[in-house]
Amino acid sequence: MKKHIFINGRVQGVGFRHFTRTNAESLGVKGWVENLPDGRVEAVFEGDEESVQELIDRCKEGPPSAYVKNMEIEDEKEKGAFSEFRVRF
Template identity: 45%
Template structure:
């Protein structure tokens, strides 16, 4: 069951869209995010955006998604995160996590 303020998208699945601002491209952010998502059992994707941000779609167990969102606030060693926008979104029913 989802926590208060978190939509329960069926079978205990939560989905979040994260936009990460800062020095987050060219520092292995996407692959590091994929590795962390796989470690946590989170499905979804990560992509570099033309405006210099990184966008993440994460879905899975609420605690695992929450942990990945927290990881996004710091990212890999070479990243410098200035801000993170997190919004609820719909699950896409994905079975893995990919770099796009």
């Protein structure tokens, strides 16, 4: 399963990317996360359905100082592009 996600709210400057990478690695999810110039966080998660859904659920909460207003989640068809989870800059 592969999901493309956009996260809105107070998600920059609160450790959201590090939180996402740590959780992705613990769940065995591959992909990437990055801050966008408009204040959102963008990510791609790839892995088994249960792990990807768990990571999405964790990101809905975010780290303690974050506030997630909403998430846009899109299905991606192409798989197998990642060997790890990275923070992109």
